Amino acid sequence: MPLTPAQIPEFINAISAAINQHADEITELDQAIGDGDHLFNLQRGLEALQSHAAEIAALDWPAAWQKIGMTVMAAIGGASGSLYATLFIGLSKHGKDKPTDMRTFAEALQAAVAAVKQRGKADVGEKTMLDVWVPAAETLARAASSGKDLNAILDQVCAAADAGVESTRDMLATKGRASFLGERSKGHIDAGAKTAQLMIAAIARHIRQAA
Amino acid sequence: MPLTPAQIPEFINAISAAINQHADEITELDQAIGDGDHLFNLQRGLEALQSHAAEIAALDWPAAWQKIGMTVMAAIGGASGSLYATLFIGLSKHGKDKPTDMRTFAEALQAAVAAVKQRGKADVGEKTMLDVWVPAAETLARAASSGKDLNAILDQVCAAADAGVESTRDMLATKGRASFLGERSKGHIDAGAKTAQLMIAAIARHIRQAA
Amino acid sequence: MKKFIDSPGTLLDTSLQGFAKAHADIVEVRTQPNFVLRKQRKTGKVALISGGGSGHEPLHAGFVGYGMLDAACPGQVFTSPTPDQMLEAAAAVDGGAGVLFIVKNYAGDVMNFEMAAEMLDGPSATVLVDDDVSLPKDHPIGRRGVAGTTIVEKILGAAAEQGYDLAACKALGERVVRATASMGVALTSCTVPALGHPTFELGADEIEIGVGIHGERGRETGKLLSASEIVGRIAGHIQQELNPPSGQAVLLHVNGFGATPLLELHLVYELAWQYWRERGLNIQRSLVGNFTTSLDMAGCSLTLSLLDDEMLGLWDAPVNTAALRWGC
Amino acid sequence: MKKFIDSPGTLLDTSLQGFAKAHADIVEVRTQPNFVLRKQRKTGKVALISGGGSGHEPLHAGFVGYGMLDAACPGQVFTSPTPDQMLEAAAAVDGGAGVLFIVKNYAGDVMNFEMAAEMLDGPSATVLVDDDVSLPKDHPIGRRGVAGTTIVEKILGAAAEQGYDLAACKALGERVVRATASMGVALTSCTVPALGHPTFELGADEIEIGVGIHGERGRETGKLLSASEIVGRIAGHIQQELNPPSGQAVLLHVNGFGATPLLELHLVYELAWQYWRERGLNIQRSLVGNFTTSLDMAGCSLTLSLLDDEMLGLWDAPVNTAALRWGC
Ligand SMILES: Nc1ncnc2c1ncn2[C@@H]1O[C@H](COP(=O)(O)OP(=O)(O)O)[C@@H](O)[C@H]1O
Ligand SMILES: Nc1ncnc2c1ncn2[C@@H]1O[C@H](COP(=O)(O)OP(=O)(O)O)[C@@H](O)[C@H]1O
Ligand SMILES: [Mg+2]
Ligand SMILES: [Mg+2]
Ligand SMILES: [Mg+2]
Ligand SMILES: [Mg+2]
Incomplete structure (x- = not known):
């Protein structure tokens, strides 16, 4: 059952539900070592996507990713806004003229995550969303190319995302606002890493249910 | 034992001690229905008087009262500053060319209190220092002209001052900052009435001890 | 403190x-x-x-x-x-x-x-x-x-x-x-340095309506209201007082008491502007900012001045002070 | 909130x-x-x-x-x-x-x-x-x-x-x-409207030293200090950074974070002025007020800019904006 952009509205709803369910936790995290707006930033982005969902659902994948990227770019702001815009525009660029199977998606995701690294001048180990997106994308690529079944792939990706979030707890932040706190940034997980993991988990859950 | 300006430094010290002893109470009162500065205003005035005390002690009564009036006028500010300046300048004016016995002082005080009324456009019953100064001055005049002994006079004046303070408790303030509160001004005694009573009591106590 | x-x-x-x-x-x-x-x-x-x-x-x-x-x-x-x-x-x-x-x-x-x-x-x-x-x-x-x-x-x-x-x-x-008529609302008291603590305590959901500028309590303690409700309330008192004819030229001044951000003061200005536009006034001049403050009090006041041509000309005349400066 | x-x-x-x-x-x-x-x-x-x-x-x-x-x-x-x-x-x-x-x-x-x-x-x-x-x-x-x-x-x-x-x-x-170098101190946090409560809590005798302008914590939480001590502390960091030669022309900017009264900002200006005069600087221009704020945060920052003639001339040039206005 290949995924199509027609399912995008459901994914947006699934992600929104997950984010809203963890609203207080997200805000507490971004407040502890950031500036407390991460939840609202994502919510603004998700609302904008929801209001364009029907339009997006009618596009092909590259056009859909592009539209998603431009939508969040204009709606979110902050660090996460430009990073997610970069991620989705990256998916659009790298998914063009390719079949939309899991392997090509995994490749596109890795390329898009590389673009995010470049945009953020960051990499794993700096206490950011990249500590989730990088291992998740790598795990997806590895699992997809090894021909595992869908559920196993999803389980592995989710596990990588979970581990990624947890890894940020004791890190010294060297990127993002948390880095201003120096040593005081330790002991809290990163809000952007947490929401990346929530998104990945929500999508995985939705795919499993739909399957 | 006629009082002379040489005793003024002792009176100032006695008043300062009384005010400082009731510092918190005074501030609480002026805060409840005023703006909380009455204590500091009086303290500034008393400090200024202390630093001019030796000079004042060397003057005759009218000159001493005048100097006291000008000193508090420049040091206190606020409503109480102009009112006490008016009181002391009034004592100076009305004490001129008269013997300095209790009766003439009592007359001068009544005239000075009348000047305060005029300055403040106020009278008894408006929840101000006049609720102490007016009955105290009247009682002094009555007692002094009836030829009572000094202790009896002092007792009566102090009793009038005490009753005056207490009378302000249930009054509706119609003058001073407390009047802005309307009905909310009821239930608190007036800070300026309280400090007037403290001054009168301190002077009476000092005269008794000196006698 | x-x-x-x-x-x-x-x-x-x-x-x-x-x-x-x-x-x-x-x-x-x-x-x-x-x-x-x-x-x-x-x-x-x-x-x-x-x-x-x-x-x-x-x-x-x-x-x-x-x-x-x-x-x-x-x-x-x-x-x-x-x-x-x-x-x-x-x-x-x-x-x-x-x-x-x-x-x-x-x-x-x-x-x-x-x-x-x-x-x-x-x-x-x-x-x-x-x-x-x-x-x-x-x-x-x-x-x-x-x-x-x-x-x-x-x-x-x-x-x-x-x-x-x-x-x-x-x-x-x-x-x-x-x-000219004004009315103010305090969201918090202020702390006089010599006192060292706030002059009065307000509950987390209370405001003080009709305050002066010395941190003293106002005429009335009320429940926290929305900005629109607050503006409606205090603008209403001013309107009743001045009772300006439709078309009247006015100056509208939103004054912050010290701790209220400009973001909120401009919001209040917008709401007050709408209030008086609905009543037909011709809002010709404005002043928004912290001009008559009460130390660190959060709150603001509205002031409306009915302008005639002479007053308008004098308002616009050059001024060069630390806090107000234009035309020179 | x-x-x-x-x-x-x-x-x-x-x-x-x-x-x-x-x-x-x-x-x-x-x-x-x-x-x-x-x-x-x-x-x-x-x-x-x-x-x-x-x-x-x-x-x-x-x-x-x-x-x-x-x-x-x-x-x-x-x-x-x-x-x-x-x-x-x-x-x-x-x-x-x-x-x-x-x-x-x-x-x-x-x-x-x-x-x-x-x-x-x-x-x-x-x-x-x-x-x-x-x-x-x-x-x-x-x-x-x-x-x-x-x-x-x-x-x-x-x-x-x-x-x-x-x-x-x-x-x-x-x-x-x-x-140009700046450093700030917060006496309180601020309340982001969407959050509804202060971003961080500070004890009644604590200050946050080295803060940015987003209500985030600073580098260090310290005990409340006198204004002179605070100025000495943050001016010291700026001085170390810019290390200006004696006689250097400078612009000294005291910026309030929103809830600190002008009375205090001018006090801070005086103390900072003395600090740098003692170090031989030629304080040619000043700016004191709330310009870069953090909503309703109490606190302030010092900024020192070393001026050359070109910069000084450009600073003095006419400006006509809502918040800065001179020479026109
Ligand atoms: N340079 C960066 N590279 C990657 N991720 C970053 C970077 N800077 C911030 N982030 C991520 O963005 C999150 C914060 O997003 P958000 O709160 O929406 O924006 P802002 O930091 O501007 O307030 C952080 O928790 C972190 O995961
Ligand atoms: N018009 C007045 N006539 C007489 N006494 C007044 C008048 N106004 C104020 N007072 C007295 O002054 C006291 C307040 O003095 P103070 O706090 O020093 O000055 P301010 O009211 O200016 O802050 C009041 O408690 C009241 O007793
Ligand atoms: Mg943030
Ligand atoms: Mg932000
Ligand atoms: Mg007072
Ligand atoms: Mg006063």
């Missing part, structure tokens, strides 16, 4: 020294007694002197300069200044055309300025500002002077600069006062 | 409408996407565009006008604006001589302005402001841009008005940034 101070006793004097240095092109500060005067003085012009307790900055010292005040007499925090300050200020700035005292209607201010006027040798007059409509018109000591003072001082400053004589300044001042 | 708002979601947009009306002689506000632009535009001049999260008012919208910015892009409270705002602003104010973005060094601001610059058709350049010396020079994402931004925007605004080209504006901007 958390404030930038070394001690409450030195705050005012040190701050005045800093003010003098930061605005050395416009003002001078004299001490013992304290007053602020403009650097460029002018003979033959009515000298405008105001003053009041400190803690309302930029009022009044921030309004000393070309086209506004000639001198300001700062008292201790929330305490009226003393007559000797006013007399020294008058001696320094009197340009031979008399002295006009602009006094906010508080017993302490009124009495101290009155004593100064009595002791002053030359001619003087006084304009009493009593724009606070949270008190009834027949209040026994009259209404308080609050944020409308800025408008009175600006318009009179321009008039004096243009050569109005003492009587004309006084008459104009009283006209502006009559045409 | 007690604020003048109807809802956190409408605060910014309504406030911008109020801002537009209150300063209709100077600015226009466009919506969807939001940006503020000056009314009188000029062709052949480098267009200066800044922006950032809201909550720092008057920065940046209050600096739009003659002699300073051409446009400002306000993001949500404490959230960087988005590239579409910058692109629309650029389209509206580009006078044919290119666009200079003035960006405070925060990841979100930097990345969003970078995306806009990438998407922009015409020539553009960026000046990054990173004046906060509470962070070490080698901080992995560089130092934050704080109150020095006002100085950079004023000087560049005058330069662009005088016809400096894009490369000259960029070079000058970077020179001003290098010559």
Whole structure:
């Protein structure tokens, strides 16, 4: 059952539900070592996507990713806004003229995550969303190319995302606002890493249910 | 034992001690229905008087009262500053060319209190220092002209001052900052009435001890 | 209490020294007694002197300069200044055309300025500002002077600069006062440095309606309302007071009490603007910001001034002070 | 949370409408996407565009006008604006001589302005402001841009008005940034409207040293100090950073974070002035007030800019904006 952009509205709803369910936790995290707006930033982005969902659902994948990227770019702001815009525009660029199977998606995701690294001048180990997106994308690529079944792939990706979030707890932040706190940034997980993991988990859950 | 300006430094010290002893109470009162500065205003005035005390002690009564009036006028500010300046300048004016016995002082005080009324456009019953100064001055005049002994006079004046303070408790303030509160001004005694009573009591106590 | 101070006793004097240095092109500060005067003085012009307790900055010292005040007499925090300050200020700035005292209607201010006027040798007059409509018109000591003072001082400053004589300044001042009404709301109290704690406590869902500018309680403690409701409420009192005809030209002033962000003050301005536009007013001029403050109080007031052509022209005339500057 | 708002979601947009009306002689506000632009535009001049999260008012919208910015892009409270705002602003104010973005060094601001610059058709350049010396020079994402931004925007605004080209504006901007250092202290946190409670809690005897302008904690929580001690402490960091030679001409800026009264800011100015006079500096210009705020945070920062004759002349050049106005 290949995924199509027609399912995008459901994914947006699934992600929104997950984010809203963890609203207080997200805000507490971004407040502890950031500036407390991460939840609202994502919510603004998700609302904008929801209001364009029907339009997006009618596009092909590259056009859909592009539209998603431009939508969040204009709606979110902050660090996460430009990073997610970069991620989705990256998916659009790298998914063009390719079949939309899991392997090509995994490749596109890795390329898009590389673009995010470049945009953020960051990499794993700096206490950011990249500590989730990088291992998740790598795990997806590895699992997809090894021909595992869908559920196993999803389980592995989710596990990588979970581990990624947890890894940020004791890190010294060297990127993002948390880095201003120096040593005081330790002991809290990163809000952007947490929401990346929530998104990945929500999508995985939705795919499993739909399957 | 006629009082002379040489005793003024002792009176100032006695008043300062009384005010400082009731510092918190005074501030609480002026805060409840005023703006909380009455204590500091009086303290500034008393400090200024202390630093001019030796000079004042060397003057005759009218000159001493005048100097006291000008000193508090420049040091206190606020409503109480102009009112006490008016009181002391009034004592100076009305004490001129008269013997300095209790009766003439009592007359001068009544005239000075009348000047305060005029300055403040106020009278008894408006929840101000006049609720102490007016009955105290009247009682002094009555007692002094009836030829009572000094202790009896002092007792009566102090009793009038005490009753005056207490009378302000249930009054509706119609003058001073407390009047802005309307009905909310009821239930608190007036800070300026309280400090007037403290001054009168301190002077009476000092005269008794000196006698 | 958390404030930038070394001690409450030195705050005012040190701050005045800093003010003098930061605005050395416009003002001078004299001490013992304290007053602020403009650097460029002018003979033959009515000298405008105001003053009041400190803690309302930029009022009044921030309004000393070309086209506004000639001198300001700062008292201790929330305490009226003393007559000797006013007399020294008058001696320094009197340009031979008399002295006009602009006094906010508080017993302490009124009495101290009155004593100064009595002791002053030359001619003087006084304009009493009593724009606070949270008190009834027949209040026994009259209404308080609050944020409308800025408008009175600006318009009179321009008039004096243009050569109005003492009587004309006084008459104009009283006209502006009559045409001006204000009302304020506090979200928090403020902390007087010498006291060290807030003057009153407000619940987390309470506001104080109809406050003055000294951190004292208002006429009424109410439940927290939305900005629209608050504006409707206080604008309603002002509207009732001034009862302006449709089409009336007005100046709308939103004044912050010190701790309310500009973001909120501009929101309040927008809501007040809508309120009065719906009532047909012609909002010709505006002033939004912290001008008549109460130390660190959160809150704001609305002031409406009905403008005639003369007042409008004087409002627009050049002014060059620390806190208000345009046209020069 | 007690604020003048109807809802956190409408605060910014309504406030911008109020801002537009209150300063209709100077600015226009466009919506969807939001940006503020000056009314009188000029062709052949480098267009200066800044922006950032809201909550720092008057920065940046209050600096739009003659002699300073051409446009400002306000993001949500404490959230960087988005590239579409910058692109629309650029389209509206580009006078044919290119666009200079003035960006405070925060990841979100930097990345969003970078995306806009990438998407922009015409020539553009960026000046990054990173004046906060509470962070070490080698901080992995560089130092934050704080109150020095006002100085950079004023000087560049005058330069662009005088016809400096894009490369000259960029070079000058970077020179001003290098010559400028700031450091701030918070006495309280602030309350972001969408959050509804203070971002962090400070004890009654604690201060936060080395804070940015987003209500985030600083480098260090310390015990409450006297104003002299605080000034000595933060001025010391700035002094160490800039290490100015004796006799150096400087601009000294005391910036309030929003809830600190002018009385205290002028006291801080006096103490900072004494600090640097003792070190032989020639304090030629000053700016004291709330310019780069953090909503309702109590606190302030010191900024020192080493001035050369060119910078001094540009600082003095006429400016006519909502928040800074002189010489015109
Ligand atoms: N340079 C960066 N590279 C990657 N991720 C980053 C970077 N800077 C910040 N982030 C991520 O963005 C999150 C914060 O997003 P958000 O709160 O929406 O924006 P802001 O930091 O501008 O307030 C951080 O928790 C972190 O995961
Ligand atoms: N018009 C008046 N007539 C008489 N006494 C007054 C008047 N106004 C105020 N007072 C007295 O002055 C006291 C307040 O003095 P103070 O706090 O020093 O000055 P302020 O009211 O200016 O802050 C009041 O408690 C009251 O007793
Ligand atoms: Mg954030
Ligand atoms: Mg008082
Ligand atoms: Mg007082
Ligand atoms: Mg943010």
